[in-house]
Amino acid sequence: MRLGRFRCTVLRWSAVAVLLANFQQAFGIPAFARKYGLPCSACHAAWPMLNNFGQHFKDNGYQLGNDRDAPIYQEPSYWPIMFRTTPTWHRENNNRQAIDVVPGSPSNGQREASVTTSGFDLNGLDVITAGTLAKNISFFVQPFIGSSSINLAQSWVRFDNLVGSSWLNVKMGKFELDEPISQERSLTMNNTGAPYYTYFFTPPGDNNAFVGIGFPQLGVELSGHNDTTRYSVAAVTDSNGGTGLPTNQALDVYANFDQSFETPWFGRQQVGAYGFFGRSPTYFLTSNGAPIPGTGQGNRSFYRLGAYGHWFVKQFDFYTFFMHGYDNVFLGNSVPGNQPSLLPAGAVAPTFNGGFVEAHYNPNTRLIFLARYELDRVSRQANPGLAKNAGNLDTWSLGYRWYPMMSPRAGLAWLQEYSRIRNVGDAPLSGKDDFHNSYLMGLDFDF
Amino acid sequence: MGMRSKAVSVAASALLFLCASGSAQETHVGKLVGNAKRGKALYTRYCIFCHGPYGDGRGESAAYLDPKPRDFTKAVFKCRSTPSGALPLDSDLFDTISRGIHASGMPSWKPLLRQERVDLIAYIKTFSSAFQEEKPGPPVAIPPEPPPSPESIQRGAQLFQSMNCWSCHGKDGRGNGPSAASLTDSKGYPIVPFDFTSGSRFKCGETDRDMFRDLVTGLDGTPMPSFDSAMSGDQKWDVVHFIRSLSNPKLHAKLKTGPSEQ
Numbered sequence: 001m002r003l004g005r006f007r008c009t010v011l012r013w014s015a016v017a018v019l020l021a022n023f024q025q026a027f028g029i030p031a032f033a034r035k036y037g038l039p040c041s042a043c044h045a046a047w048p049m050l051n052n053f054g055q056h057f058k059d060n061g062y063q064l065g066n067d068r069d070a071p072i073y074q075e076p077s078y079w080p081i082m083f084r085t086t087p088t089w090h091r092e093n094n095n096r097q098a099i100d101v102v103p104g105s106p107s108n109g110q111r112e113a114s115v116t117t118s119g120f121d122l123n124g125l126d127v128i129t130a131g132t133l134a135k136n137i138s139f140f141v142q143p144f145i146g147s148s149s150i151n152l153a154q155s156w157v158r159f160d161n162l163v164g165s166s167w168l169n170v171k172m173g174k175f176e177l178d179e180p181i182s183q184e185r186s187l188t189m190n191n192t193g194a195p196y197y198t199y200f201f202t203p204p205g206d207n208n209a210f211v212g213i214g215f216p217q218l219g220v221e222l223s224g225h226n227d228t229t230r231y232s233v234a235a236v237t238d239s240n241g242g243t244g245l246p247t248n249q250a251l252d253v254y255a256n257f258d259q260s261f262e263t264p265w266f267g268r269q270q271v272g273a274y275g276f277f278g279r280s281p282t283y284f285l286t287s288n289g290a291p292i293p294g295t296g297q298g299n300r301s302f303y304r305l306g307a308y309g310h311w312f313v314k315q316f317d318f319y320t321f322f323m324h325g326y327d328n329v330f331l332g333n334s335v336p337g338n339q340p341s342l343l344p345a346g347a348v349a350p351t352f353n354g355g356f357v358e359a360h361y362n363p364n365t366r367l368i369f370l371a372r373y374e375l376d377r378v379s380r381q382a383n384p385g386l387a388k389n390a391g392n393l394d395t396w397s398l399g400y401r402w403y404p405m406m407s408p409r410a411g412l413a414w415l416q417e418y419s420r421i422r423n424v425g426d427a428p429l430s431g432k433d434d435f436h437n438s439y440l441m442g443l444d445f446d447f
Numbered sequence: 448m449g450m451r452s453k454a455v456s457v458a459a460s461a462l463l464f465l466c467a468s469g470s471a472q473e474t475h476v477g478k479l480v481g482n483a484k485r486g487k488a489l490y491t492r493y494c495i496f497c498h499g500p501y502g503d504g505r506g507e508s509a510a511y512l513d514p515k516p517r518d519f520t521k522a523v524f525k526c527r528s529t530p531s532g533a534l535p536l537d538s539d540l541f542d543t544i545s546r547g548i549h550a551s552g553m554p555s556w557k558p559l560l561r562q563e564r565v566d567l568i569a570y571i572k573t574f575s576s577a578f579q580e581e582k583p584g585p586p587v588a589i590p591p592e593p594p595p596s597p598e599s600i601q602r603g604a605q606l607f608q609s610m611n612c613w614s615c616h617g618k619d620g621r622g623n624g625p626s627a628a629s630l631t632d633s634k635g636y637p638i639v640p641f642d643f644t645s646g647s648r649f650k651c652g653e654t655d656r657d658m659f660r661d662l663v664t665g666l667d668g669t670p671m672p673s674f675d676s677a678m679s680g681d682q683k684w685d686v687v688h689f690i691r692s693l694s695n696p697k698l699h700a701k702l703k704t705g706p707s708e709q
Contacts, residue, residue, distance in 0.1 A: 036554070038508070041493070042493050066549060227558065
């Protein structure tokens with residue numbers, strides 16, 4: 001049971017890692033800086049993290065609204081493209097890695113050991129082309145070139161300011177959900193600290209095909225905004241952004257709303273709420289025993305709900321984020337919806353709560369310090385046989401990014417980060433808590 | 448004793464200077480008070496690449512921008528509510544930052560906090576000693592607007608001809624008058640007259656009152672002069688109505704040919 005749960009957890013986070021690696025993180029986009037002559041710092045508190053001006057620019061379809069947005073106003077040689085890559089040195093440690101007692105001979109048994117790896121590395125190449133096809137028609141295409149694959153991380157077209165209103169914008173394609181805090185713009189890049197785990201969390205033993213709100217999804221989004229209020233509603237195919245209709249025919253719905261307000265002493269503050277409501281298949285039609293893609297059956301419901309805030313105190317700011325999650329009992333126990341007899345005795349729909357606090361100190365445009373603490377707690381195990389705290393995790397990160405140069409043509413950051421995660425009861429053999437530690441330093445640059 | 452007296456005198460002078468310069472650089476928009484130190488950090492983040500570290504409009508991106516960024520050291524501003532040649536009010540600069548300058552590289556900075564925009568103004572004013580030495584002029588008076596009518600538009604069209612507006616803006620208001628190609632701003636950069644048919648977003652505001660104000664104040668630093676003494680208030684409104692009709696062909700045709708609304 002424990003090994004099974006471990007495998008499930010490992011497979012899940014491996015899938016998250018692979019998906020994250022394949023869409024990489026975004027990006028300051030020098031293509032926009034070149035177009036408008038603005039520095040990175042105009043749109044980014046510290047790239048890739050947006051400030052309010054940058055968020056407004058993004059919400060407006062990558063347009064400043066000064067009648068210089070359409071491509072016709074650009075030099076014919078202007079090509080809205082940007083490249084980003086990050087050469088790094090990093091060290092990874094897992095204190096309870098399962099290893100063969102005799103290397104190469106698994107039949108001699110396994111033991112747990114602390115395993116450390118380190119070295120110089122490269123995380124692939126992000127290519128982003130984005131901007132406007134015409135006034136009020138914007139686009140975004142983001143291929144990611146990894147060490148062994150090319151992946152289309154995002155690709156969409158957006159019709160902006162329909163009927164002259166900033167409240168009506170329609171986007172279609174593969175896009176980042178309007179997340180409370182953008183996963184793609186996370187300031188941390190190391191293996192342990194890169195994801196916001198809460199975005200991807202599911203309780204142990206759960207086989208919900210939906211991986212998390214942190215991935216770009218395929219669908220259509222209606223959104224709108226003014227200077228202080230934003231909303232978005234998206235209908236997306238239940239495929240985690242995977243192409244080729246791999247899962248089922250269900251449409252999931254994501255909605256986000258946020259409101260900012262100006263306080264006399266502390267400036268802008270922001271609060272918001274979001275929800276993702278979906279139905280995920282529990283089994284597939286098969287042919288010779290092999291699942292037929294797109295024929296997912298026995299859909300069962302799940303949801304993710306929560307609230308968040310972004311708070312400013314002079315040069316400090318911090319995010320607070322909360323999520324409550326629910327998966328149907330069949331999803332939670334990995335049981336096909338047409339075979340209820342396979343549910344373990346006392347099985348229930350699992351629930352969990354998670355959240356994080358992420359603080360930034362941004363003394364100037366060239367330096368930002370970051371600290372994050374995140375925890376996820378299973379509040380109700382799907383299988384009563386599981387330990388109450390199984391699957392819980394705690395993680396924290398510390399780091400800084402320094403931007404020695406910044407121009408309307410390119411950006412360069414020197415970064416150092418350390419992250420640590422504790423997975424409760426997740427050691428593969430002993431069932432003890434296991435820890436992963438990552439340290440990373442490197443150069444993150446785009447042009 | 449003499450030395451002490453001199454030292455006291457120097458200290459008092461220094462204090463007076465600091466007080467004077469401090470208050471001169473302070474900025475008031477409504478109840479908000481700007482702070483130049485905070486404004487400097489914001490300027491470095493948002494403005495420096497166009498307007499330059501010294502506020503002289505020679506930032507890194509300036510070479511690629513048309514029209515060129517404003518040179519704050521000259522303390523000459525297009526969009527003001529004060530008479531031609533006078534310094535702008537803080538609220539004028541606030542409005543410009545908030546609104547942006549249409550058809551230029553200057554976007555609307557409304558996503559910034561109101562306090563931040565006021566702080567920016569406080570810092571921008573430190574680039575020119577004029578803000579310490581002079582006071583802004585009084586805001587110009589704008590009389591109530593009479594309703595537009597075919598007659599008003601017709602009179603405006605005649606004034607547009609007789610005041611030689613057409614020589615820059617063109618007979619149809621398309622910004623293609625005979626002088627247009629040779630116009631330069633006060634720094635010698637080529638400048639294009641506004642095409643009134645392109646829409647209603649004028650550089651210094653969209654409303655009829657904004658256009659009226661432009662006629663009174665002129666756009667300092669550009670060839671657009673003040674028509675304050677050249678036309679009466681009613682005549683200026685006639686010109687406003689004519690210009691407004693140029694960007695609205697339906698209205699233009701209706702008011703030009705239809706019955707009077709009055």
